[in-house]
Every structure is written in structure tokens, then in C-alpha cells.
Amino acid sequence: MVKKTKLLHAISVRIHKKKCIGCVRCMRSCPTKAIRVKGGIAVINTQRCIDCGECLRVCPCHAVIPLTTSSTDIGKYKWNVALPSPVLYSQFEQHVMPHQILSALEQLDFDYVYDEALMCEMTSRAIEEYLDDHKEPRPVISSTCPVVVRLIQRLFPSLCGLIVPIEPPREIAAKNLRKEIAKKRNIKQTDIGIFHITPCSAKMVSINSPETMTESYLNGALSIRQLYNDIMKKLRKQKTPTMLGTQSSVSGIGIGWAIGGGEIRGLKYVHSVAVSGVYDTISILEDVEAGRLKNIEYLECMICPDGCVGGPLTVENRFIAKSNILRLIKIIGGKKRIDVHFVKKLYKEKFFSFEHSIRPKPFPGLNEDRIQAIEALNKKERILKKLPGMDCGACGAPDCRTFAEDIVRYEANLNSCVFLKGEKYDSKKIPAR
Amino acid sequence: MAHKIKYQHKFKIKGGDFVRAGEPSCEIRNIMREIGIGPDIIRRVAIAAYEAEMNVVMYADNGTITFTATPKEVIIAVDDTGSGIPDINLAMQPGYSTATQEMREMGFGAGMGLPNIKRNADIFEIYSIIGKGTFLKIIFKLNGKKN
Numbered sequence: 001m002v003k004k005t006k007l008l009h010a011i012s013v014r015i016h017k018k019k020c021i022g023c024v025r026c027m028r029s030c031p032t033k034a035i036r037v038k039g040g041i042a043v044i045n046t047q048r049c050i051d052c053g054e055c056l057r058v059c060p061c062h063a064v065i066p067l068t069t070s071s072t073d074i075g076k077y078k079w080n081v082a083l084p085s086p087v088l089y090s091q092f093e094q095h096v097m098p099h100q101i102l103s104a105l106e107q108l109d110f111d112y113v114y115d116e117a118l119m120c121e122m123t124s125r126a127i128e129e130y131l132d133d134h135k136e137p138r139p140v141i142s143s144t145c146p147v148v149v150r151l152i153q154r155l156f157p158s159l160c161g162l163i164v165p166i167e168p169p170r171e172i173a174a175k176n177l178r179k180e181i182a183k184k185r186n187i188k189q190t191d192i193g194i195f196h197i198t199p200c201s202a203k204m205v206s207i208n209s210p211e212t213m214t215e216s217y218l219n220g221a222l223s224i225r226q227l228y229n230d231i232m233k234k235l236r237k238q239k240t241p242t243m244l245g246t247q248s249s250v251s252g253i254g255i256g257w258a259i260g261g262g263e264i265r266g267l268k269y270v271h272s273v274a275v276s277g278v279y280d281t282i283s284i285l286e287d288v289e290a291g292r293l294k295n296i297e298y299l300e301c302m303i304c305p306d307g308c309v310g311g312p313l314t315v316e317n318r319f320i321a322k323s324n325i326l327r328l329i330k331i332i333g334g335k336k337r338i339d340v341h342f343v344k345k346l347y348k349e350k351f352f353s354f355e356h357s358i359r360p361k362p363f364p365g366l367n368e369d370r371i372q373a374i375e376a377l378n379k380k381e382r383i384l385k386k387l388p389g390m391d392c393g394a395c396g397a398p399d400c401r402t403f404a405e406d407i408v409r410y411e412a413n414l415n416s417c418v419f420l421k422g423e424k425y426d427s428k429k430i431p432a433r
Numbered sequence: 434m435a436h437k438i439k440y441q442h443k444f445k446i447k448g449g450d451f452v453r454a455g456e457p458s459c460e461i462r463n464i465m466r467e468i469g470i471g472p473d474i475i476r477r478v479a480i481a482a483y484e485a486e487m488n489v490v491m492y493a494d495n496g497t498i499t500f501t502a503t504p505k506e507v508i509i510a511v512d513d514t515g516s517g518i519p520d521i522n523l524a525m526q527p528g529y530s531t532a533t534q535e536m537r538e539m540g541f542g543a544g545m546g547l548p549n550i551k552r553n554a555d556i557f558e559i560y561s562i563i564g565k566g567t568f569l570k571i572i573f574k575l576n577g578k579k580n
Contacts (some may be wrong), residue, residue, distance in 0.1 A: 155466075156472075157472035158472040158473055158475060158476035227488070282471070286455075286459055286462070289462070289475075289476055289479050290455070290458060290479045290480055290483040291479075291480040291549070292481075292483070320486075360472055361465070362472055363466065365466065365467050365469020365470075366467050368469065369468075370468060370469060370575070371438050371504045372437050373467065373469050374440045374468055374502055374504065375438060377440045377464065377467055377468060377502075378440055378469075380467075405467070
């Protein structure tokens with residue numbers, strides 16, 4: 001239905017080979033051990049990458065390039081819509097209000113700007129409907145962060161069924177906008193380009209290869225970082241004096257989605273928990289898998305620290321950004337801006353629902369054949385005993401354990417270990433158990 | 434010979450050590466992923482291993498969890514030295530618990546530990562000698578209920 005430029009691999013970053021100095025920082029920071037340093041350059045294993053953006057944060061040389069939509073791609077469509085994440089409202093000086101930012105954005109190359117926060121509030125309501133209808137299993141896990149969805153598919157495949165089968169606000173908003181604008185302006189749906197203004201590049205992957213629908217309703221995603229300067233310039237030119245949010249139609253409940261805990265803030269279910277940051281998310285999902293958190297109704301997980309305001313493609317310091325959002329919530333208020341009955345009707349019509357459920361995609365074991373996998377595991381432990389255990393990363397793998405795993409997968413050679421160099425590789429030398 | 438192929442790993446558990454509790458069952462899950470065991474079996478083993486581990490932490494002095502994987506099954510064997518269970522039938526009843534007030538305040542002791550292990554296991558055996566300790570053998574078949 002919607003045309004878009006497909007990437008060769010569904011992954012949200014690439015390594016700039018000339019800029020990369022092979023310093024191993026990205027490799028060490030990767031939670032799924034998807035990076036190796038080969039020949040002095042970082043290489044990402046696209047099968048293991050979950051697009052968390054940790055490598056993007058730590059790279060000292062800016063060699064990890066986020067693959068967001070370029071501004072030139074916008075020219076392909078006759079009618080362009082910007083769908084900014086509420087995080088955008090937290091990125092400018094304190095006195096700048098959301099409606100000013102929206103109008104500055106509209107003055108760029110967009111024909112229309114839609115406040116995603118409103119849809120966030122509607123989604124909160126839809127999630128509540130779902131929780132009302134489905135009393136178990138628990139906890140129900142948020143579907144908003146595409147990295148969390150990927151993490152669950154890969155590392156916690158048995159939890160796929162716990163993800164709330166409701167599309168995140170950006171997709172629902174785009175779905176609605178495309179239909180409405182085509183009708184109102186009498187233009188073809190394919191002539192409309194809808195672009196998310198995003199704090200992370202992970203959205204790019206959920207647009208290029210969505211997990212719950214055949215094709216995304218969005219055409220691309222531009223980063224806040226990309227547009228920041230242009231928005232700044234327009235903001236400076238705005239002549240109207242600052243208005244303190246009185247005319248803003250954005251939703252206070254929806255804006256909260258930009259920070260960790262924002263999603264559960266709008267829910268009546270008080271036994272909800274919000275977690276942010278990649279390692280804390282992994283650890284809480286381990287608890288869920290061990291059956292420890294059945295008393296919790298809803299679990300909000302955000303891969304970025306402090307939620308979307310901590311996204312790698314934002315500009316403002318995340319603590320300042322968080323404070324800005326909290327202040328906006330105070331000013332605009334937590335008052336409901338949506339028609340509850342209307343949302344209920346849409347929910348019943350399955351307007352918010354996934355097209356199909358999320359499929360588990362576990363990482364492959366050491367070998368497809370179970371007998372060989374068990375043998376490989378024993379071999380791995382024997383190799384591990386021989387390794388120094390310093391996790392220096394000089395071999396090109398993030399730690400000794402992963403290096404041993406690479407060897408039994410025939411992806412690395414024991415000779416690469418700088419401590420064992422000189423000792424000729426001899427499988428007989430590996431100590432027997 | 435195929436039937437001799439196995440992987441085994443032993444974990445030590447100390448009674449009362451709530452800080453490190455959960456680490457062995459987490460490690461067991463990682464091992465199962467590497468063997469390529471299906472998600473649902475991993476989940477069942479993870480639940481059972483965690484419950485068994487917590488039983489040792491809460492009620493015993495010392496213990497070991499031995500994880501064994503063969504091409505056909507996963508075995509979790511738990512061996513502890515402690516006070517033992519006076520009445521196993523009673524302990525197997527859902528909701529029955531001898532947890533102290535302190536443990537309950539920490540969110541444990543709902544009396545679902547052993548019933549939960551049994552529910553997730555394919556074969557479950559329990560032996561206990563009062564004053565000596567308890568032994569659990571929990572078996573999960575890999576080929577029967579696939580996914």
C-alpha cells in the first residue's frame with residue numbers, strides 16, 4: 001500500500017568504516033553481543049542486533065551512523081505530514097511551548113503537523129480497555145518501544161504473548177491521518193508521506209520491517225537531532241509573544257509518554273511498573289519469565305534510560321528534558337482530552353489492534369542439532385578454562401565467554417587471543433574435563 | 434553413543450543468601466538457550482529452577498543445583514542440607530507454607546513453591562529426611578511436548 005525505500009538489512013545503524021578506529025567500546029556496550037571487531041573495524045551482526053542504540057551512545061568517533069530518513073526523501077511525496085514524538089517538546093528552552101514547536105515544524109517542509117501526544121492518550125485508554133477485557137495472563141507488557149519488542153522476541157520468546165496487542169501511538173496516528181487526509185484533500189493515500197520525528201533510530205526498523213503488520217503506516221522517521229537546528233531557526237523568527245499553553249491542544253497525559261513511567265501514569269491500574277534502560281529491562285524480563293511478577297498488571301519497559309527523552313538521537317540532556325516534560329504536564333494538566341466513548345468504539349472495531357501477533361524469534365543455539373549443541377557447549381567450557389578471563393576484547397570478541405562461543409561456532413580462532421598467541425592452536429591441548 | 438552425551442553444571446547455593454538468589458536459575462536459562470531448547474520448555478525450567486532455588490535459600494543451610502542436559506531431557510536435581518520436610522503431602526498442598534513473618538514481608542512464602550515446580554515438570558520426585566535435608570529431581574522431556 002505504502003511505498004518506501006527498503007534497506008538491505010533491517011538494522012538501524014551502520015559503521016562508518018573510515019571513522020571507526022576499532023576501539024572496542026561499542027562491542028563491550030552491546031547487550032546482545034552483536035558486535036565484533038574484525039581487522040580493526042567494528043562489524044555488526046544484523047541477526048543479533050536489536051537496535052538499542054547503545055553503540056551509538058558510546059562511540060567516541062561518531063562512527064556509528066543512525067540510518068534515519070534523509071530530508072531529501074521527503075520530496076518524494078506530494079503531501080507531507082510530520083508526526084513528532086512528544087520528546088520534541090522537551091528539547092528547547094523552558095519558555096517554548098508545544099504549539100510553537102508544532103508551528104515551527106510546519107514551516108519546514110511539512111504540509112501538516114500532528115501532535116502524537118493526543119494519540120498517546122487515546123492509546124492509554126485502549127490499553128485500559130484491553131486490561132479490562134483480559135484479566136490474565138499477567139503482567140501485560142507495553143508494545144511502544146520497538147527495541148523491547150525485539151528483545152522479547154530474541155531473548156524472552158516465551159513472553160511474546162504478554163505484549164499488549166495494541167499498536168503504538170505513532171502507527172495508529174499515521175493510520176488515521178492517511179485515511180483522513182486522503183479523504184479531506186481528495187488525494188491518493190500513496191501520495192501522502194507521513195514521517196515520525198523520533199528520538200531514536202530503532203523506529204526506522206519498526207517502519208522498514210514491522211513485526212505486527214504487513215506494512216507500516218509511516219513512510220519514514222527523521223531524528224530530532226536532524227531537525228533541531230532548523231526548528232531553532234524558525235522558533236527565533238516567531239514574532240508572536242510566548243503564550244503559556246492556553247491555546248495548546250496537546251494532551252498532558254499524552255506528553256507524559258516521553259518519559260519513563262508516562263505510559264502507566266494514564267492508567268487506572270495502579271499495580272503497574274515502569275522500567276527503563278536496557279540492562280534493567282533485561283533483568284525485569286528475567287523476573288517475568290521466572291513467573292515472579294504475576295501480581296503486576298502492566299509493565300512498561302523502555303530501552304532508553306528515563307524513557308524516550310533518553311533516546312540517542314535527542315539533543316537536550318535527558319535530565320533537563322525530563323524536567324521540561326514534567327513542567328509541561330503541570331502547565332497543561334492531567335485532564336483527559338479525549339472522548340472515552342469514542343475510544344471504546346474504536347477499540348471494539350479493532351482500530352488499535354495488531355494485524356497479527358508477535359512471533360518469537362529466538363537466537364539460534366550453538367548447533368541446530370541438539371546432540372552437537374551439547375557437545376559444543378562442553379567444548380566451549382573447556383576452551384573457556386584455557387582463556388585468561390580478563391575480557392580484554394583484543395581478540396575482537398567482547399569477552400572470553402563470547403570468544404569461546406565464537407570458536408565453537410567456527411567464527412573465531414583460538415590464535416586470536418593475545419595471551420595464547422605463540423602457543424600453537426591444538427585442540428588436544430584444550431584441557432579435558 | 435548418543436545416550437552418553439550430556440552437559441552438566443553444578444551450582445552452589447547458600448541458605449539465607451537472598452542477594453545472590455536467582456543467579457543459578459538465570460545461568461541455567463542461558464545454557465538452555467545455547468543448546469537451542471524451545472522457549473516454552475525454557476520458561477517451565479526457569480520457573481521450576483527459581484522456585485527450587487528459593488526453597489533452599491529460605492529453608493536450608495546449604496545446597497546444590499545440578500543442571501543436566503541430554504539430547505532427550507533436562508534434569509534439575511536439588512540437594513540440600515537442612516531441617517528437611519516433616520510432611521511432604523502437606524508441603525505439596527497449594528497455599529501451605531512454613532515461611533516466617535519476615536520472609537512473607539519480603540514477598541515469599543505464598544505456599545506455591547513445590548506445587549508450582551510439580552505443575553511445570555514432566556516428572557517430579559521429592560525425598561526428605563528430617564534433620565538431614567531434602568532432595569528434588571525435576572525432569573523435563575524435550576521431545577514430548579514440543580513448544
